[in-house]
Amino acid sequence: MTAVADPVVEARRSLGPAAARNLATTTKTRPQNAADSPRWLLRMLPWVPVAGGAYRVNRRARYQAGDGRLRFVNDGTAVRLVPGSLREIPVLSGFPDLAGLARLADRFVQREYVAGAIIAEAGQPVDQLVLIAHGKASRLQAGEYGDPVRLGMIADGDHVGGEVLTSTLLVPPMTYPHTVRAETACTVLTLSADTLSALDGPLRSDLIGYLRTWVAEMKAIPRNRFGETDIALTSGHDGEPPIPGTFVDYELKPREYELSLAQTVLRVHTRVADLYNQPMDQAEEQLRITITALRERQEDELVNNHDFGLLHNADLTQRIPSRTGPPTPDDLDELISRRRRTKVILAHPRAIAAIGREISARGLTPPTVTVGGVQAPSWRGVPILPCDKIPVTGAGTTSIIAMRLGAEDQGVVGLIPKALPHETEPGLNVRYMGIGANAITSYLVSNYFSAAVLTPDALGVLEHVEIGTTS
Numbered sequence: 001m002t003a004v005a006d007p008v009v010e011a012r013r014s015l016g017p018a019a020a021r022n023l024a025t026t027t028k029t030r031p032q033n034a035a036d037s038p039r040w041l042l043r044m045l046p047w048v049p050v051a052g053g054a055y056r057v058n059r060r061a062r063y064q065a066g067d068g069r070l071r072f073v074n075d076g077t078a079v080r081l082v083p084g085s086l087r088e089i090p091v092l093s094g095f096p097d098l099a100g101l102a103r104l105a106d107r108f109v110q111r112e113y114v115a116g117a118i119i120a121e122a123g124q125p126v127d128q129l130v131l132i133a134h135g136k137a138s139r140l141q142a143g144e145y146g147d148p149v150r151l152g153m154i155a156d157g158d159h160v161g162g163e164v165l166t167s168t169l170l171v172p173p174m175t176y177p178h179t180v181r182a183e184t185a186c187t188v189l190t191l192s193a194d195t196l197s198a199l200d201g202p203l204r205s206d207l208i209g210y211l212r213t214w215v216a217e218m219k220a221i222p223r224n225r226f227g228e229t230d231i232a233l234t235s236g237h238d239g240e241p242p243i244p245g246t247f248v249d250y251e252l253k254p255r256e257y258e259l260s261l262a263q264t265v266l267r268v269h270t271r272v273a274d275l276y277n278q279p280m281d282q283a284e285e286q287l288r289i290t291i292t293a294l295r296e297r298q299e300d301e302l303v304n305n306h307d308f309g310l311l312h313n314a315d316l317t318q319r320i321p322s323r324t325g326p327p328t329p330d331d332l333d334e335l336i337s338r339r340r341r342t343k344v345i346l347a348h349p350r351a352i353a354a355i356g357r358e359i360s361a362r363g364l365t366p367p368t369v370t371v372g373g374v375q376a377p378s379w380r381g382v383p384i385l386p387c388d389k390i391p392v393t394g395a396g397t398t399s400i401i402a403m404r405l406g407a408e409d410q411g412v413v414g415l416i417p418k419a420l421p422h423e424t425e426p427g428l429n430v431r432y433m434g435i436g437a438n439a440i441t442s443y444l445v446s447n448y449f450s451a452a453v454l455t456p457d458a459l460g461v462l463e464h465v466e467i468g469t470t471s
Contacts, residue, residue, distance in 0.1 A: 033289050039299050040385040044344050045414035046406045055257045055415050055452055060228040061249040069157025069316060072133045079133045081105045081189055089162045095210050100203050108189040113182040120160055120180040125173045128192045130160045135186030136321055140179040151178060155321040155464055164193055166211055257308055257415060259448045262297045266290050266443040294447040303389040308450050310401055315456035325466035327351060328358045332379045335402045339457045341409055346387040346401040354467040400462040411458040415450040
């Protein structure tokens with residue numbers, strides 16, 4: 001039997017790796033950060049330096065209020081309308097009596113429609129106001145040869161038949177301009193013409209008085225299709241007819257975007273900075289990763305902030321639901337067609353994968369374009385760039401953002417301060433706060449930013465996009 005030498009007892013004939021490493025200079029990386037993302041939104045936005053901490057967006061006067069979405073609350077399967085949101089219906093946008101709106105909201109009746117059911121039919125009298133509480137429906141119209149043509153989709157918070165308020169109480173009955181068909185199971189609230197006719201007391205008189213004033217104002221102020229005051233012009237005339245005079249009216253209270261901020265206090269112990277500062281500067285590495293985290297938060301705020309975030313500042317006329325759920329080429333075409341010169345589309349990486357599946361399912365190859373030296377998928381020449389800050393719901397739905405960019409094109413712009421003391425990067429500064437009694441050095445790191453949408457059609461959102469796959 002051959003004896004096996006004990007590795008512990010056996011004398012070494014050369015220096016071992018563990019001991020040798022004590023004298024070696026290790027090849028090392030800088031600290032890695034898994035939370036770092038491409039931050040395409042920050043890279044694509046044109047940044048406007050702002051003096052005074054605010055940016056005012058002047059627009060032509062618009063008289064198209066109340067084109068938003070209604071809000072609902074539910075108790076189990078019972079759905080109730082939030083009364084104040086009735087002002088999102090254009091005809092009720094200026095109705096002052098909130099208590100009257102509450103009484104009107106109580107008269108709505110909840111109804112359920114299965115997929116394929118007709119909610120309203122083109123050519124029939126407008127006999128009810130329909131509020132979509134949950135679900136999706138398509139707007140259909142007869143084409144040139146009689147076949148149905150889909151005009152678009154409506155979804156949660158949209159409404160149909162607002163004309164019933166004026167046609168029942170003031171003017172002869174009107175008809176539905178198009179058919180509304182449920183594409184999914186829909187929960188709706190309806191207010192019938194009979195219920196409106198049965199109104200009595202102060203609510204009826206107040207509502208009729210308000211509607212008469214509203215109709216008169218609509219007739220008195222000419223508007224273009226964007227709701228802006230019209231500019232009187234004449235063309236194609238001969239001789240010496242009178243030429244109309246005009247002027248351009250501005251908003252009296254233009255929106256001002258104040259710069260927001262993200263801040264943190266970076267702490268570095270003096271012992272670490274003194275003894276462990278070679279070959280890499282510890283304070284510099286701590287600061288680098290901290291700035292990265294602030295930039296990530298900046299992009300998240302630019303997407304999701306309720307005051308200036310892109311998802312919450314898209315005009316309601318520029319929000320469209322997906323036709324069937326997944327993001328099809330038809331949906332992308334509809335999204336792009338809502339604005340001139342769309343420059344970029346932002347989507348969650350899972351949404352981009354879903355777009356690729358839908359394009360491939362039609363036998364097409366997703367085209368690519370070069371953006372910043374990187375190959376990116378595109379549609380109609382518009383790059384589709386990833387943004388993981390766009391939320392994905394638990395039900396597997398998300399949104400897709402399309403933008404026109406730049407102040408010259410009346411697009412979307414990013415906002416940063418014109419100048420900052422101790423500025424290390426645009427919009428970001430680092431201030432030394434001193435050394436505390438515990439020998440910790442503190443630095444205040446501040447990042448100032450915001451975003452502005454210069455005209456309503458500069459920003460569009462495709463909503464209710466399903467990104468899952470069918471089994």
